[in-house]
Amino acid sequence: MGLFWKVGLINGAVLVAAAALLVLGPFSVSRRPVMSEVVVLGVGLLAMLVVNALLLRSSLGPVDRVVREMATVDPLHPTDRLATPRSAPGRQLVAGFNAMVDRLQDERSASNAKALAAQEAERHRIAQELHDEVGQRLTVVLLGLKRAEQRAPAELAADLALLRETTREGLDDVRRVARQLRPGVLEDLGLASALASLTTDFAQHSGAQVRRVVTPGLPPLPPDTELVLYRVAQEALTNAARHAGATSVELSLTRVGDRVALVVADDGHGFDVRREGAGLRGMRERARLASGELTVTSDPSGTTVRLEVPVTAS
Amino acid sequence: MSTPARILLADDHALVRRGVRLILDQEPDLTVVAEAADGAEAVQLVRSLDLDLVVLDIAMPRMTGLQAAREITRRTSHGDPPRMLMLSMHDNEQYFFESLKVGASGYVLKSAADEDLVGACRAALRGEAFVYPGAMSPLVRDYLDRMRRGERVPETVLTEREDEVLKLIAEGSSSKEIAAALTISVKTVERHRANILAKLGMRDRTQLTRYAIRAGLIEP
Ligand SMILES: Nc1ncnc2c1ncn2[C@@H]1O[C@H](COP(=O)(O)OP(=O)(O)OP(=O)(O)O)[C@@H](O)[C@H]1O
Ligand SMILES: [Mg+2]
Numbered sequence: 001m002g003l004f005w006k007v008g009l010i011n012g013a014v015l016v017a018a019a020a021l022l023v024l025g026p027f028s029v030s031r032r033p034v035m036s037e038v039v040v041l042g043v044g045l046l047a048m049l050v051v052n053a054l055l056l057r058s059s060l061g062p063v064d065r066v067v068r069e070m071a072t073v074d075p076l077h078p079t080d081r082l083a084t085p086r087s088a089p090g091r092q093l094v095a096g097f098n099a100m101v102d103r104l105q106d107e108r109s110a111s112n113a114k115a116l117a118a119q120e121a122e123r124h125r126i127a128q129e130l131h132d133e134v135g136q137r138l139t140v141v142l143l144g145l146k147r148a149e150q151r152a153p154a155e156l157a158a159d160l161a162l163l164r165e166t167t168r169e170g171l172d173d174v175r176r177v178a179r180q181l182r183p184g185v186l187e188d189l190g191l192a193s194a195l196a197s198l199t200t201d202f203a204q205h206s207g208a209q210v211r212r213v214v215t216p217g218l219p220p221l222p223p224d225t226e227l228v229l230y231r232v233a234q235e236a237l238t239n240a241a242r243h244a245g246a247t248s249v250e251l252s253l254t255r256v257g258d259r260v261a262l263v264v265a266d267d268g269h270g271f272d273v274r275r276e277g278a279g280l281r282g283m284r285e286r287a288r289l290a291s292g293e294l295t296v297t298s299d300p301s302g303t304t305v306r307l308e309v310p311v312t313a314s
Numbered sequence: 315m316s317t318p319a320r321i322l323l324a325d326d327h328a329l330v331r332r333g334v335r336l337i338l339d340q341e342p343d344l345t346v347v348a349e350a351a352d353g354a355e356a357v358q359l360v361r362s363l364d365l366d367l368v369v370l371d372i373a374m375p376r377m378t379g380l381q382a383a384r385e386i387t388r389r390t391s392h393g394d395p396p397r398m399l400m401l402s403m404h405d406n407e408q409y410f411f412e413s414l415k416v417g418a419s420g421y422v423l424k425s426a427a428d429e430d431l432v433g434a435c436r437a438a439l440r441g442e443a444f445v446y447p448g449a450m451s452p453l454v455r456d457y458l459d460r461m462r463r464g465e466r467v468p469e470t471v472l473t474e475r476e477d478e479v480l481k482l483i484a485e486g487s488s489s490k491e492i493a494a495a496l497t498i499s500v501k502t503v504e505r506h507r508a509n510i511l512a513k514l515g516m517r518d519r520t521q522l523t524r525y526a527i528r529a530g531l532i533e534p
Contacts, residue, residue: 131373135403136327139424143333146428150340164428171425175405185408188378192533193408200407200452204486216533 003063010055018048062090070097109288116289120182120227127182130174138171183230191226191253192218198233199251206241208266213252218260219311228290229253229262229307232283236264236305239279244268244303255311262307270298283307318345319439320364324356324379325349325371325401334369334401334427341432353377357385365396367439369431370418372402372409380416387417397438401427407449411532419519420444443522445511447489455484456529457514470513479506 021027021044029037066082074080081101082094145167149160178184186194192214199212221229233251240249246268253262273296276284280296283305287294292309321338323346325331335346348363350356354377356370368386370379377385383398390396398418402409403425410421419438422430423446434444445453458480472480475496482492489507493500516522526532 131403135424136330139403139427140327140329140333142425142428143330143337147333147336147340168425168428172405175403175425178403179405184404185406188372188380188404189408189412193412196531197406197408203455204451 003059006059007056010059011052014048014052014055018044063093066090066093066097073101109285112285113289116286117224123181127178127184130178130181131184134174135171135178138167138174142167142171186226186230187223191221191229194226194230195233195251195253198230198237202237202241202249206246208241208246209248211248211250213250213254215254218253218255221260221309221311225290225292225309228286228292229260229309231286232294232305232307233262233264235279235283239305240264240266240268240303243271246302256308258311259308260311262309263304265302265304267302270300270303273298318343319366319435320345320347321435322346322348322350322356322359322363322365322368322396324351324353324369324374324382326351326374327371330371330424334431337428337431338369338435344432344435353379353382353385356382357389360386360396361389367435368396368398369435370398370400372400372404380412383413383418384416397441399434399438399444401431405448407446407452410446410449411526414443414519414523414526415532421446421449423448438519441518443511443517443519445516445522447507450483450507451486452531453516453526453529454480454510454514456531458484472510472513476506476510476513479503480510483507483510 027037027040027044029041033041069082073082081098084091084094142164145160145164149157149164152160183194183197185197195214196212199210202208203210237249237251240246244266246266249264249266251262251264253260255261283296284294287307287309290309292307295304295306297304297306318341321344323331323334323338325334328351331349331351335349338344338346347365348359350359352374353370356368356379357377359365360368368383370382372379374382379400379402383400386395386398395417400409400413400418400421401424402421403423405423405425413421419441420434420443422434422444426447430444437444478496479492482495487495489500489503492503496503511517511522514525516525523532527534
């Protein structure tokens, strides 16, 4: 029943009941009302108002509550939706609202996906260019200088050696930038090696012990999904190194039924998971790209980031 | 002196190939006898030529250097395959471990090729491994971890200096940084490094591969 009819019927029913009481009950109102009649009328009116208010509250209350709750929903959280109330008008409102939030979220994640994919493609292109063009040319210069140095008269050799060192530094810079843009190891050697490389880097740059468990024989995943797993592992490890104050961290990649689970767990001091920064939001967005499910749990004894992606995701 | 070692050089970049060739031909004990512009061509040439060493760039079209190395190892299961050395832009220890896995003796970074390549070729020809410096840290860290846990590790007697160098390597310091920290020359650091590798049983290719598999750095 629509909200209009419900309110109309409730009011109507109360008025009809009052009219019936007035007609059938032992009540009368004189042309000049005496005090007792006014009191009775007043009591009757009050009773009517109270009954009306109670009845209306049961049907409009849920609507108010829904309106209040709307403000706090986080569309990014797929599970953060309004609970469906039992009575009809609230239920319709909630259903409509949740559907809209879902639609909003779908659209947003579609455009985020596009932006992320475009960004990754661009990074890929630049990294490739750096490796294949700039890097090779600098290699040619480096080797040429070495050769020239071997044959140059002594007074030139020192200059050439200096140039050679500078060239090497340039080559190292190019390589470092390319590596930051795009992990070549993921493409060339696969996810297991890329994760191994992340943990090696982590062990080198933080004081914490790191353990890596990658189940052998994992099913092949689409490259986009591997990239999502890699980036989430990278961000989770960065957070563990930067914020956790952990003494040991474990990274695992295992198969769970028809899903692959990536877990990064640290034994640091934890944090309030409701206070997400750009890093955790980014992880959530990427998880959605791979139709995956990201859960972050944290307490004072450590933080666990878990990402599960379906094996058949395309 | 015996005849120089016969080398096949594979790189898709003609100028890089030329640069490497000039460096190698300069040495009396090394000679480049053939060049390939991609992995497939390299595999082909290995079958028809008598070679001692193949130097393979990793990033090549048609067939990467790693795929080519795997193919060369696989095809020459009887008889001696030529030794192989990988050459690459990527500064990442995983490439070195993958190189060992596909049967290569070592991994040389292009940005260090002017210094390391000749030495790496000679090491490979002797049957030794050329350990890419960036891979030293995970290797010796595993060793230190196992020692700390009280596991049995290869019996070694490192000198005090070697022990210091070992710890710095485990922390990921480069040769240059170690030299600065201990106020010794880079050359001395590198000599210590070679001694440490030998004492930990990681000098020859097969030993090193076995060690890396046990350390979980390479999947068997
Ligand atoms: N593993 C962790 N242990 C302890 N605190 C953490 C951990 N991960 C995140 N945090 C806390 O949560 C906050 C938000 O993390 P998030 O990754 O979203 O953003 P950030 O790391 O601060 O910024 P960004 O990653 O964008 O540079 C961090 O500032 C930190 O206080
Ligand atoms: Mg972060």
